[in-house]
Amino acid sequence: MPEIVLKINGMEYELKASVKATLADVLREELGLTGTKIMCNEGECGACTVLINGKPMLSCMMLAIDAQNKDILTIEGLADPVTGNLHPLQEAFVELSGMQCGVCTPGMILTAKALLDSNPDPTEDDVRNGLSGNLCRCGNYRRITECVLEASEKIRVGKKYGQ
Amino acid sequence: MANEFSVLGKSLVRKDAIEKAKGEAKYIADIQLPRMLHAKFLRSPHAHAEIISIDASKAEALSGVKCILTYQNIPRVHPLRKFEYLLDETVHFPGEEVAAVAALTSEIAEEALKLIEVKYQVLPAVFNPDEAMKPDAALVHQEYGTNIYHGTELVQIPRLDKDHWLRLEVGSIDKGFAEADHVLEATFDWTPIQYNCSPKSRTVICEWTGEKLTCLADTQLPLFLWQDLSNCLGIPQSNIRVIANYAVGGYGGKMPEKTAILVAIMAKRTGRPVKAALSRAEDFISTHHRISYKTSHKIGVKKEGTLIAGYHKIIAHWGGDTSVPYICQATGLLGCTMLYEWQNSKAETCGVMTNMVGYGPMNGFGDPEVIYSLERMIDMVAEKMNMDPVTFRLKNCMKYGGRAMEYEQVLYGPIQWGILGSDLNSFPELIAKCAEKAQWKGKWKGWRTPVASYKYKKRGIGIALGMHHTSFWPSSAIVKMNQDGTANVLSMAVEMGQGYATAISQVVAETLGIRYEDVNPILADTAATPTSRGNVASSGTSSPINSAKLAAEHVKQRLFELAAPRLNSTVDALQAREGYICVKGTDHKISIANICLAHWQLTGYANNPPVESIRDEKTGQVIHAYAAAVTIAEIEVDTETGMVNLVKLTSGHDCGRAINPVVIENQIDLGVIMANGWVRTEKFVIDEKTGIVLNPNLLDYKLITFLDMPKSEDFQRFFVERPCAWGPFGAKGMSETAMTAVAPAIANAIYNAIGIRIYDGFLSPDNILKAIEKAAQG
Numbered sequence: 001m002p003e004i005v006l007k008i009n010g011m012e013y014e015l016k017a018s019v020k021a022t023l024a025d026v027l028r029e030e031l032g033l034t035g036t037k038i039m040c041n042e043g044e045c046g047a048c049t050v051l052i053n054g055k056p057m058l059s060c061m062m063l064a065i066d067a068q069n070k071d072i073l074t075i076e077g078l079a080d081p082v083t084g085n086l087h088p089l090q091e092a093f094v095e096l097s098g099m100q101c102g103v104c105t106p107g108m109i110l111t112a113k114a115l116l117d118s119n120p121d122p123t124e125d126d127v128r129n130g131l132s133g134n135l136c137r138c139g140n141y142r143r144i145t146e147c148v149l150e151a152s153e154k155i156r157v158g159k160k161y162g163q
Numbered sequence: 164m165a166n167e168f169s170v171l172g173k174s175l176v177r178k179d180a181i182e183k184a185k186g187e188a189k190y191i192a193d194i195q196l197p198r199m200l201h202a203k204f205l206r207s208p209h210a211h212a213e214i215i216s217i218d219a220s221k222a223e224a225l226s227g228v229k230c231i232l233t234y235q236n237i238p239r240v241h242p243l244r245k246f247e248y249l250l251d252e253t254v255h256f257p258g259e260e261v262a263a264v265a266a267l268t269s270e271i272a273e274e275a276l277k278l279i280e281v282k283y284q285v286l287p288a289v290f291n292p293d294e295a296m297k298p299d300a301a302l303v304h305q306e307y308g309t310n311i312y313h314g315t316e317l318v319q320i321p322r323l324d325k326d327h328w329l330r331l332e333v334g335s336i337d338k339g340f341a342e343a344d345h346v347l348e349a350t351f352d353w354t355p356i357q358y359n360c361s362p363k364s365r366t367v368i369c370e371w372t373g374e375k376l377t378c379l380a381d382t383q384l385p386l387f388l389w390q391d392l393s394n395c396l397g398i399p400q401s402n403i404r405v406i407a408n409y410a411v412g413g414y415g416g417k418m419p420e421k422t423a424i425l426v427a428i429m430a431k432r433t434g435r436p437v438k439a440a441l442s443r444a445e446d447f448i449s450t451h452h453r454i455s456y457k458t459s460h461k462i463g464v465k466k467e468g469t470l471i472a473g474y475h476k477i478i479a480h481w482g483g484d485t486s487v488p489y490i491c492q493a494t495g496l497l498g499c500t501m502l503y504e505w506q507n508s509k510a511e512t513c514g515v516m517t518n519m520v521g522y523g524p525m526n527g528f529g530d531p532e533v534i535y536s537l538e539r540m541i542d543m544v545a546e547k548m549n550m551d552p553v554t555f556r557l558k559n560c561m562k563y564g565g566r567a568m569e570y571e572q573v574l575y576g577p578i579q580w581g582i583l584g585s586d587l588n589s590f591p592e593l594i595a596k597c598a599e600k601a602q603w604k605g606k607w608k609g610w611r612t613p614v615a616s617y618k619y620k621k622r623g624i625g626i627a628l629g630m631h632h633t634s635f636w637p638s639s640a641i642v643k644m645n646q647d648g649t650a651n652v653l654s655m656a657v658e659m660g661q662g663y664a665t666a667i668s669q670v671v672a673e674t675l676g677i678r679y680e681d682v683n684p685i686l687a688d689t690a691a692t693p694t695s696r697g698n699v700a701s702s703g704t705s706s707p708i709n710s711a712k713l714a715a716e717h718v719k720q721r722l723f724e725l726a727a728p729r730l731n732s733t734v735d736a737l738q739a740r741e742g743y744i745c746v747k748g749t750d751h752k753i754s755i756a757n758i759c760l761a762h763w764q765l766t767g768y769a770n771n772p773p774v775e776s777i778r779d780e781k782t783g784q785v786i787h788a789y790a791a792a793v794t795i796a797e798i799e800v801d802t803e804t805g806m807v808n809l810v811k812l813t814s815g816h817d818c819g820r821a822i823n824p825v826v827i828e829n830q831i832d833l834g835v836i837m838a839n840g841w842v843r844t845e846k847f848v849i850d851e852k853t854g855i856v857l858n859p860n861l862l863d864y865k866l867i868t869f870l871d872m873p874k875s876e877d878f879q880r881f882f883v884e885r886p887c888a889w890g891p892f893g894a895k896g897m898s899e900t901a902m903t904a905v906a907p908a909i910a911n912a913i914y915n916a917i918g919i920r921i922y923d924g925f926l927s928p929d930n931i932l933k934a935i936e937k938a939a940q941g
Contacts, residue, residue, distance in 0.1 A: 034193035035186020039362045040443050044861035047362065075186030086184065094180040097825045100833065101412035101660030102183030103362035109184065128869040135861065137362045138412055138660055139836030140829055141869045142878055 009077025024059035035075035046134030049107035075106035098147035100138035174825035202439035203272035205262040207254035210518035210854035211288035222278040227271035258448035288518035292480040339472025339507030343463025351536035352923040356847040357453035359416030364446035370436035383413035407687035410659035415525040447859030451521035475499035477512040484521020491529030538627035538907030563588035589817035601795035601813040625911025629792040629903025633896035638695035640711035648756030649681040662826035674715035676739025704896030712891040718767025794904035805928030819895035834901025
């Protein structure tokens with residue numbers, strides 16, 4: 001098995017991985033980063049979404065060896081690493097109950113982060129379109145939309161006052 | 164109303180919210196144990212076959228394989244209410260387990276499956292439930308003699324008639340039809356099969372320490388799995404610990420699976436922990452799906468529009484699943500007979516087996532499947548009477564004092580009508596409010612008249628009622644006070660996303676007068692938590708949370724007894740709030756923490772009272788738990804493509820009291836997408852010649868997405884709070900009720916738009932186009 005180096009949440013991990021191993025498998029089984037969830041394991045549901053160089057990618061459809069030399073952000077790396085403070089998206093999901101069973105939640109939050117990074121002031125339609133590749137079997141779509149809009153507001157207000 | 168409480172009725176942060184938002188919630192799938200083996204299952208390619216020979220020697224020789232199970236080397240036992248043995252020499256549907264392998268990695272286990280050589284003698288199979296009922300049909304279980312289920316030696320259903328049908332009649336149906344001015348009847352074709360599609364396919368880990376088994380299970384029924392493991396393994400329940408922490412949305416599907424038992428056997432034989440995690444495709448082809456009904460209704464109505472007689476027939480297709488015999492349909496019979504005030508009513512049902520994967524309980528448990536047709540039928544009657552469907556329902560819906568049946572009586576007891584107490588008394592208010600919020604009056608233009616038309620697009624509006632029993636069952640709970648005045652509540656029920664951990668904590672905090680943050684729910688551990696049935700039939704609030712409230716009251720009484728002398732007061736004069744016990748109307752108080760520190764762990768314990776003891780205050784009659792719902796849907800049909808756009812949805816609910824409104828709204832949303840998927844997008848495709856599922860993946864099996872739902876301003880949910888005479892603070896639960904009214908409301912709206920009824924129930928674009936073309940041809 002080749003040795004690979006993955007840069008995840010700002011940390012470098014050196015490990016041996018099968019050439020067939022997906023990024024999702026390596027994250028979950030080799031590194032214990034089980035916040036990345038697997039629902040379909042076939043690239044159809046968005047649950048395993050991580051950000052690669054800021055772009056949402058399906059970690060079940062990506063080989064771990066292809067994720068080298070890239071910045072990988074998983075749900076474990078989203079809260080402030082120093083203070084432990086939740087990201088505004090996480091705060092909104094917590095305060096407004098943007099989850100039920102919670103399996104789609106990490107992928108939903110990371111996809112939403114990429115959306116807000118590129119579109120800080122989205123409309124409801126922007127959010128619905130931007131997240132439409134992520135499935136929530138518990139049907140929390142309306143609530144999740146509210147969470148993302150709430151978080152975008154918080155981030156904009158925060159930026160305005162220099163936080 | 165809400166002001167009388169400090170914790171209840173508030174949308175507090177879910178107990179599991181932070182873990183889930185940070186990705187820290189550990190589901191069974193996320194757990195790895197040292198030396199753990201991975202299990203895979205060999206599955207039958209045939210719908211019905213006898214295994215002539217099975218040779219696992221090559222697989223056993225593969226490096227890394229630690230254990231192989233076939234029917235030849237395991238106990239011949241039946242899992243819970245199943246016909247077949249744990250592993251059987253006969254297979255009854257494509258996907259049934261033939262062998263199990265545990266190996267060092269899942270890849271090795273999968274490799275080993277390919278090396279197991281099985282020779283099958285293929286037997287005649289039957290897939291179509293209509294065919295399966297014919298006398299000359301191929302038999303699913305040959306020794307049983309019929310495909311119509313009527314119990315076994317182990318499963319007795321005393322209420323079944325000799326011809327294996329379950330019947331009930333109230334009043335006289337013949338008299339009712341004789342008195343009717345109009346009689347309408349219709350048959351509705353098989354309701355769609357729906358895959359429950361839990362976000363996490365079935366996963367289990369078993370580990371033994373000596374003779375003691377620990378089973379980490381993703382189940383909504385730890386109690387039943389505990390019993391099933393005990394029966395099949397032949398060991399006492401005291402040696403088995405089932406833990407179902409962070410279960411993942413079962414939606415009725417996460418019943419005991421035989422995989423857990425096979426995994427337990429392999430863990431015992433290898434002396435190592437064993438994990439089985441089904442792939443998405445395996446989950447599709449081997450776990451049970453939504454039950455399918457073919458229903459007929461015959462309805463008699465007086466000329467002024469009063470329903471006088473209702474006859475309802477349900478034929479239920481179970482496929483290969485017999486784990487909940489007749490219980491779904493008994494629920495369905497109630498759905499038929501309790502939405503309206505029939506003077507004379509008859510309902511009958513039977514259950515048919517075929518060589519398909521199982522069809523059984525799923526979100527709604529037998530109610531949505533019949534309410535779907537009944538509510539379309541009610542519209543047909545209203546149209547015949549040329550009455551507005553809202554007016555017709557207001558006139559005929561179940562009201563206070565209406566007659567209702569007890570659930571247990573349908574299956575087991577003599578049939579008698581109880582008088583409904585404070586339960587299903589909210590329909591008139593729900594209907595009126597729902598109509599107002601959905602602006603029904605401005606939109607309803609009359610029968611076969613769309614709300615609006617624009618070229619080939621037609622907009623329609625439809626209403627439906629729904630209900631579901633939120634069963635009141637035996638249940639028990641413990642509330643332990645900690646030394647700092649915080650509390651742990653112990654309950655065997657499961658948090659699987661529905662908000663149980665949050666709701667039980669709110670109820671206990673409110674009862675004890677302590678902060679919500681200071682209640683820690685300890686759930687779903689059969690070795691530690693007091694018994695309850697688990698989370699099925701939307702009973703979480705009505706049953707285990709009710710016993711938790713009683714346990715909290717029990718310990719509060721002890722706290723008061725200890726506080727009274729220290730406050731120079733009497734127990735009656737005390738109240739608990741904000742962490743203190745106070746003398747009512749004075750400043751005298753003592754902190755609960757102070758009392759707890761002085762007295763070693765104070766513990767409250769309670770069982771729910773017997774069901775028979777719960778009586779309506781006014782009528783004195785035994786009452787039961789039913790939650791009610793009304794949905795109005797507005798849709799737009801593109802008559803050129805058959806596409807339906809859900810424009811607007813209004814959903815109203817009576818759940819007694821809303822413990823946490825946001826959590827309940829989320830459950831309403833769940834019901835709405837479940838119903839939409841069921842009748843609009845989630846086409847479960849089975850090959851008619853082989854019984855094989857052809858689309859076992861989420862690309863070809865379409866779940867509802869963000870874009871299929873109306874936008875926020877067009878999606879309204881509301882509650883009518885009618886606290887019931889029992890249940891914690893008058894709450895009676897709701898979850899599954901949410902789904903029951905949605906599908907028929909959409910179907911009725913489509914009829915309003917295009918003036919064509921679609922009897923086969925799947926409202927896909929192709930079916931709608933076909934119906935439009937057929938109607939155009941006359």
